[in-house]
Amino acid sequence: MESKxxxxxxxxEYARSLAKGIATDVQSFVEQYTTVAVERTLCRLMGIxxxxxxxxxxxxxxxxxxxxxxxxxxxxxxxxxxxxxxTGLCPQEIAERLGKGELDITKVxxxxxxxxADVLQPVxxxxxxxxxxxxxxxxxxxxxxxxxxxxYLYIIVATGNIYEDVVQAQAGARQGADxxxxxxxxxxxxLDYVPYGxxxxxxxxxxxxxxxxxxxxxxxxxxxxxxxxYIRLCNYCSGLCMPEIAIMGAFEGLDVMLNDAxxxxxxxxxxxxxxxxxxxxxxxxxxxxxxxxxxxxDNYLTTADAVEAAHTxxxxxxxxxxxxxxxxLKEEQMGLGHAFEMDPMLENGFxxxxxxxxxxxxxxxxxxxKYMPPTKFMTGNIFRGxxxxxxxxxxxxxxxxxxxxxxxxxxAIHTPFMSDRYLSIENAKYIFNNMHSIGxxxxxxxxxxxxxxAAEVLGKTIDLLEELTxxxxxxxxxxxxxxDVKRPKTGGKGLQGVTLKGANYLNPFVELMKGKR
Numbered sequence: 001m002e003s004k005x006x007x008x009x010x011x012x013e014y015a016r017s018l019a020k021g022i023a024t025d026v027q028s029f030v031e032q033y034t035t036v037a038v039e040r041t042l043c044r045l046m047g048i049x050x051x052x053x054x055x056x057x058x059x060x061x062x063x064x065x066x067x068x069x070x071x072x073x074x075x076x077x078x079x080x081x082x083x084x085x086x087t088g089l090c091p092q093e094i095a096e097r098l099g100k101g102e103l104d105i106t107k108v109x110x111x112x113x114x115x116x117a118d119v120l121q122p123v124x125x126x127x128x129x130x131x132x133x134x135x136x137x138x139x140x141x142x143x144x145x146x147x148x149x150x151x152y153l154y155i156i157v158a159t160g161n162i163y164e165d166v167v168q169a170q171a172g173a174r175q176g177a178d179x180x181x182x183x184x185x186x187x188x189x190x191l192d193y194v195p196y197g198x199x200x201x202x203x204x205x206x207x208x209x210x211x212x213x214x215x216x217x218x219x220x221x222x223x224x225x226x227x228x229x230y231i232r233l234c235n236y237c238s239g240l241c242m243p244e245i246a247i248m249g250a251f252e253g254l255d256v257m258l259n260d261a262x263x264x265x266x267x268x269x270x271x272x273x274x275x276x277x278x279x280x281x282x283x284x285x286x287x288x289x290x291x292x293x294x295x296x297x298d299n300y301l302t303t304a305d306a307v308e309a310a311h312t313x314x315x316x317x318x319x320x321x322x323x324x325x326x327x328x329l330k331e332e333q334m335g336l337g338h339a340f341e342m343d344p345m346l347e348n349g350f351x352x353x354x355x356x357x358x359x360x361x362x363x364x365x366x367x368x369x370k371y372m373p374p375t376k377f378m379t380g381n382i383f384r385g386x387x388x389x390x391x392x393x394x395x396x397x398x399x400x401x402x403x404x405x406x407x408x409x410x411x412a413i414h415t416p417f418m419s420d421r422y423l424s425i426e427n428a429k430y431i432f433n434n435m436h437s438i439g440x441x442x443x444x445x446x447x448x449x450x451x452x453x454a455a456e457v458l459g460k461t462i463d464l465l466e467e468l469t470x471x472x473x474x475x476x477x478x479x480x481x482x483x484d485v486k487r488p489k490t491g492g493k494g495l496q497g498v499t500l501k502g503a504n505y506l507n508p509f510v511e512l513m514k515g516k517r
Contacts, residue, residue, distance in 0.1 A: 003362050005355065005444055005454040011462060012363055016318055018465035023322035026261075026473050030280045033273070034505065036192065036497035038281045039063045039076040041243040044251075045127045045509060046080055046091035046120075049210075051196050052099035058092075059244070060193050061099045069106050073502035079105045081116040091123060111504060124508060134253045135290045141221075141230040148178040148229055151371070151396050151404035153428055155421050158183035160202030162212045166219040171418050173223045173231045176425045179256055179403065181234035182216060184208050189239025189268050190493060194248065204415070208235050208245055213252035232256055234294070238264050240274070240494050243281035250289035256335065256403075257286055261323050262316060263296035265477060266485045271492035272477050281510070283327035288513035293329065294403070295320045298339030298372035300483040306341040306376075310356055311460035312482050313338050314363070318465070319473070321364065328514035331366035335403055339372035340392040344384070348449055350391055355450035356457060357399040371396050373407025382409040389424065393431040398439045404428060 003009065043059035050058050066072040066079060083094045083105040097103040110116070155177045157168040162182075169180040185202030188195075198215060199207040206212060213235065220231040234256035237245035242259065249257055261279045264270040286293050297313040297320070304312065317336045324334050338360050342349040360369060374388045389407035396404045406424040408416040416424075444450045468476050480486035 005358055005362060006446060006451045007359065007362055007454060007458060011458055015314075015458065015462050015465055016322075018462070018469050019315070019318035020322045022319055022465065022468050022473055023326060026276055026323065027280070027326050029273075030277050032500060033277045033498055034073075034075060034501055034507070035274055035277050035494075035499070036063050036067060036072070037241050037244050037274075037278050038507075039066070039072065040241075041247050041281060041285070042076050042507060042509070043080070043091070043095070044244065044247050046077070046123050047127065048091050048095045050092075050096075052096075055196070056099070057193050057196055058095040058099055062095050062105075065098060066106070067497075067499075071106055071502075073499045073505065075501070075505040075507065077120060077506050077508075078116065078504045079109070081120050082109045084119045085110060085115055116506070117508075120508070124512070128509075128512060131250045131289050134250065137253060138230070138255060138290065141224065145224065145228050145230055147232075148176075149432075150368075151401045151432070152178035152232065152368075153425055154179040154181060154234070154370075154403050154405045155424070156181045156183050156416070158205045158415050160185060160204070160206050161200040162198055162206050162215055163200065165206050166216060168418060168421075169216060170219055170223040172421050172425070173220065173227060175418075175422050176429055177231070177406075177421070178229075179232040179234050180216070180220060181256070181405075182206055182208070182212070184236045189236070189264065189270070192240045192494065192497065194241050194244055208248075210248040210252060213248055213254060217253045232292075234258070237282050237286075238296070239268065240264075240270060240278075240497075242275070242278040243285060246282040246285040246289075246291075249291065250285050254289075254291060256292045256294060257282075258296065259283060259286060259293040260296040260337070261320050262477070262482060263299060265487050265492070266483050267296070267299055269487065269492045271495040271498070272474060272487055272489055273498050274492075274494035277498060279323065280327055283324055283329055284510055284513045287324075287327055287329040287333060290333070292333050292335050292368050292403075293324065294335040294370045295337045297337040298341070298370075299337075301339050301341035302376050302483075304484045306339070306343075307346070307352065309483075310457045311464055313356075314360070314457060314461040315464045315468070316482060317360065317364065318461070319468075321367075331364070332368060334364070334367040335370035336360070336364055336367050337370045337372060340374050340388075340395065341372075341376050344374070344377055344388055350395075351449045352453050353391075354395050354398065355444075355453035357395045357401065358444070358450070359454040359457060361399045361401070368402030370403040370405065371401040372405050373411075375407075375411055378407075378411040380412050382413075385409045385411055386423070386427065390427055390431060393428045394435060394438075396428075397432045397435050398442070400439055
């Protein structure tokens, strides 16, 4: 494509090749390991659900047992298959008996790969079909009632009570929202298990549970049919349960999931080894389920300066893109993140923001880019905040973003009311309609501020990626290159849940979901 910014696409491809090399090094590490979260995900794919007498989720019961006995490296599927062969029970029955202390699934084992494959195949087929049917349901809605135009209008609900979230989500859809994101309760990303059932008590958000996903999906389908357009549902699979929440989302028909290779490391102090292994399996699931992932590069600019650190956002986008491709995600499913986060008092800040948004659009032409609103410099002055959001919306339509996460005039004051969301949606719809074709009409002056800024950011990105190529991503994270946040390779939360794969390890879902079998 011809660059409106005059970008040198040979430099872009060079940057992309550097990012691919960095991601390949990470992937060679990832493929040697599994985690407790990956193994719990495989339990869920075997149909294991529910809790034991102590309200411990049964996938945790199975995996914790294997970990305590020192055999987790062989993988949950190996022992579940052996138990099925030995007892004739289904995986759910095996988990229930294990939870009651009535069964030891590590005692009798066979290494006959054919018998193991034969006993697992019907269960694998069933879970794969369940996900396919969910994806087909979405596609049917899109073919019959359609959806809103891009940029999708994305709003949040965060009451803590799933039933109150439903009321607010349906109201937002009626006001014009295209994507409803249910914010997770504070701290859930640090839980190494997924709570069970419908929940009504959360702080700053609502627990991500499979039942809550089901409740919200049903509510959005109802309002979507009423409004005559499909409403997408978003939740978070970041944190210590990335792949586990991804499979719950696949089973219940989520459309968008927060899924970043680095976010949990930088902003939740989750161990980098754990996160990088977990993100791979979670993205494989998202890819197969047709889910759009949202990455979190915007967060870098809440801790680092948006002018000085812009190249770290682009570098991370390029690395996230390559890791996503390795997991089988299509470019159209990549909601790569960037943000409108410069100081509003900065002279020509709008032009610098415009240059970066256009640059991101040109470098990732197929991606469903996620553009984030101003937050760092929102002060509680709702009138100035509404203008900041308006400028953000202008750039969103000008540069053809994929997902426009709407800013709220009351940002920095409280969780938004329905009336706040109405004003934000009204703001975006007015600007998107009134400036609909501005991107096609306007050109960027050669030698001007926008072209110069884009070239500068791309150049710094290449310098950074060359540095990362020499040092590797793990070392870069230890040095605090992203977001000015330093994380040790053996520190953070969840490292004890990482284990090398053993000789009998198997996970057929990787190749099946990536379409290689």
